Structures are given as C-alpha cells and as structure tokens.
Amino acid sequence: MNELTQNIQKMMVPKAAIIAYKYEDRRNSDTRYFIELRPIGKSGQMGAGIPVTYEFMNTLLESYTEEMSGIPAGRIPENMLACNPRKGQEEYIWYNPPGKRQMFFHKDLNIQDGMFNLPGIVYHVKNGSMDVFAFKGKRPVETTPLFRAPFFNVTGSSVCLGSSFLEKPQNPTFLSLLDYWEKRFWLTEFSHLGGNVNPTVSNLVIVTENIRNNPFDMNELKPMNKKLKDILP
Structure with a gap:
C-alpha cells in the first residue's frame, strides 16, 4: 500500500x-x-x-x-520569482544577478578562500531542501535556460548543506528568510564534487581559481535541459 x-x-x-x-x-x-x-x-x-x-x-x-511563527511577512524582495509561505507547502524561488561572492573551501581542495566572480544564480527552496542553478544574463525570465551551478557540494542541482549551522529566524521577513538560506549555502565550506561529477566543461578547480580575478566564462556552464518555467510552481 x-x-x-x-x-x-x-x-x-x-x-x-x-x-x-x-x-x-x-x-x-x-x-x-x-x-x-x-x-x-x-x-x-x-x-x-x-x-x-x-x-x-x-x-x-x-x-x-x-x-x-515561521511564516514570513513584509516586503516582497525584487529578486523573488515565486513563493508559497503556507505551512507544510513552503516553497521559495529567487535569484542573484552576476556578481562577486565570498567562498570558503576545505583544505583538501587547495583553493584559498576569497572573493570570486560568479554567474547569475537561481535558488529553489522546497520542504527544507535547496537546489541551485546558474543562468546567463542579469535577470531570468520564464524562458531562461538553466545550467548546472558551477560549485562544489552540488549534486545535479541539489545542495549538500552539511557544514553550515545557522539558526532559522523565528519571525522572519521575506528578506531575512532569503538571507538565511543564502548564508546556509555560501557559508558552507565547499569540499567535494557532488556525485563525483564535474559541473563545468573544464576542471572545476581550475575554473574556480580562474574566476578569482577574471569574469566568469559562460562557456563553462553545462545545460540542465530545463528552463526557469520548469521549476516554477
């Protein structure tokens, strides 16, 4: 049954x-x-x-x-693409435009922590789990193709949130809730290839070192064969 x-x-x-x-x-x-x-x-x-x-x-x-108590309220952020705050059905989709981010790495990768140039990122949080995708351009629309996120700790699009320990806000605004989930991803120590699969065309270690001082090469992105509309509720 x-x-x-x-x-x-x-x-x-x-x-x-x-x-x-x-x-x-x-x-x-x-x-x-x-x-x-x-x-x-x-x-x-x-x-x-x-x-x-x-x-x-x-x-x-x-x-x-x-x-x-955990239902968010307040102003809807401009980068929010979709949301469902109802208890038991929580789902949030938002994006970050291309820009620089602080990243932290496990010593075994031999990559120094620092600021790195990244493509646009789409976040999808549902039922307590997180998926991330990359996109080309500054702001995604429904027909925008999604690509594999060029990061360690990501299997397909599913994020391993193993080493980040943050307390979820008790009475969150939409802004503080998105900030909480972004911190859970970016404050994680990147440590391994998700599923032992390289998410970029070239070796991810080389790609990561290259974007420390150079713009992200969009030709390194691998397509996911789906568009933004495919993950929207």
Whole structure:
C-alpha cells in the first residue's frame, strides 16, 4: 500500500467540541463568553460540558502561535520569482544577478578562500531542501535556460548543506528568510564534487581559481535541459 492510498484511507474522528455561549438579551450589557469543552463518544454523541480553563486556552493559543511563527511577512524582495509561505507547502524561488561572492573551501581542495566572480544564480527552496542553478544574463525570465551551478557540494542541482549551522529566524521577513538560506549555502565550506561529477566543461578547480580575478566564462556552464518555467510552481 503506497503513501497516497494510506492517506486517502485515513479518517479523522471527532473527539471533542468547544462551544461558546453568550447572552442574547440586548438589555444585558454583559459581553463576555462562556466556553465549555464537550467530549464526543464513539457513537458521535456529545457528553457533559466541562468549563474551559485558562490553562487550556493558553495551551491552544501557544500551539497556534508556534505553528504560525515561521511564516514570513513584509516586503516582497525584487529578486523573488515565486513563493508559497503556507505551512507544510513552503516553497521559495529567487535569484542573484552576476556578481562577486565570498567562498570558503576545505583544505583538501587547495583553493584559498576569497572573493570570486560568479554567474547569475537561481535558488529553489522546497520542504527544507535547496537546489541551485546558474543562468546567463542579469535577470531570468520564464524562458531562461538553466545550467548546472558551477560549485562544489552540488549534486545535479541539489545542495549538500552539511557544514553550515545557522539558526532559522523565528519571525522572519521575506528578506531575512532569503538571507538565511543564502548564508546556509555560501557559508558552507565547499569540499567535494557532488556525485563525483564535474559541473563545468573544464576542471572545476581550475575554473574556480580562474574566476578569482577574471569574469566568469559562460562557456563553462553545462545545460540542465530545463528552463526557469520548469521549476516554477
């Protein structure tokens, strides 16, 4: 039995109902509510009501607040291409134009840390995982071809986030959330070829050393045989 079949066959059963009472007499100035909890038995009938305590309501509110705390808010960044902030369905796609970035490397690669000239990068975060792609030009559109990201620690497009330890913001803005994910990628110590596959036409070590002081050679990019529209929700 596959997971989809199991989910379809699951049935939620009512266990309790919260009922709120309020005076209907307009002459009564009391605007308070009386709230009770009624258990629901196997037959579907409600049992005797139990007054709801402050402790119960506080627990309920705390659970809701914790569930909603990670949803980003605020101004939508200009480089955001798509987003779905709903809990359990989080997905964010954005880009960086070509530019310089600080990069860190494991000693076994014999590449000194420093600033490097990079092509445009598209980030795709979904369900806690991250994919990255390269693109040509300054800003991608739906028909923009995507290329393999010319970096270590990337298998296909999937990022290994092994050595980056950052605390996710509790009440993030869209800007701080994108910054968090970018830091998780760029503050990682680049250490290995993802899947033991070279992502550039030439040796990636040579390509990386070359872009320390020179513009990135776009001819080094390998196509992914997909366009931006193929990853948009």
